[in-house]
Amino acid sequence: MKLRHSVLLILLILVVDQFSKVFVKTNFYYQEEVRIFDWFRLVFIENEGMAWGTVIPGEYGKLFLTIFRILVVPFIGYWLWDSIIREKSNFLITAIALIFAGAVGNIIDSVLYGVMFDDSTRTHLATFFPEDHYSTWLHGRVVDMFYFPIIEDYLVPTWVPFMGGKTVTFFNAIFNVADVAISTGVGILIVFNKRAFTLPPQSISRVFHNKLD
Known part of the structure; x- marks a missing residue:
């Protein structure tokens, strides 16, 4: 996979991720649920910490997590x-690109959303760039919405x-597009481990010829 293809993949994921988050944030009340099927619903929640709702305790826990990311x-x-x-394998490059895009997508929430929106509640829809934003830089909450109670x-x-x-x-987890990208990237590295970390034939041939030269 070439660099431009990786960039296009990353940009596509970021656009879809941010569009879905902004749409849900500005059109759903907090914890509002829309049932698409019995096994697929949109549920608006915000994640204060890491995956699965894990939170780093303490006054500076959220700040530490954002800076670490x-x-x-x-x-x-x-x-x-x-x-x-x-010229590593396409499996590896695709997996890294997915993980990178997902990480950046959730970082955008953590860095910007606190000053981009006011608070979402069960009776108030969030608005863009209000005078009374809900938090500060680096203290935004990550927006999640996909729920699959199979x-x-x-x-x-x-x-x-x-x-x-x-x-x-x-x-029972509720997640977003960025989370899907990260999980898919990690899944590729696990399931296709040998293919991901094995050089493709053309790269092996090029390395061999370089050594002969």
Whole structure:
């Protein structure tokens, strides 16, 4: 995959990610739910911390998380550029591009959304660039909306260890386009590990000829 193809993929993901987030943020009340199918719904929530709602405690926890994300992204970008220059496999380049795009997409929320919008509540729709924004730079909340409760309120048999007798929902996470990109990129690296980290035939041939020269 060439550099321009990676850039186009990253830009496409960022446009779709930000459009969906801004649309939901400005058209949905907080925790409003739109049922597309029984197993697919749009539910507007905002994530204060990391994936799965994990929060770093303390007054500066959110700031630390945002700065950490910003510092990590250049390394992912360099990994992508280096893999393209070295003509690594398309599996690897695609995976890195997806992870990079997803990371940047969620960073945009964390860095900008606190000053771009006012607060979303169950009775108030957020507005663009209000006088009374809900937070400050680097303290924005990540917008999530996709919910796939494929199995909902399932009563686990009592004989199942630890979970017996409890009611569970699968899949109960609410996520966004950026999260999908990151998860897909990581999934490619795991499932197609050998293909991702093996040089394609043309690159192997080029390396061989360079050594002979």
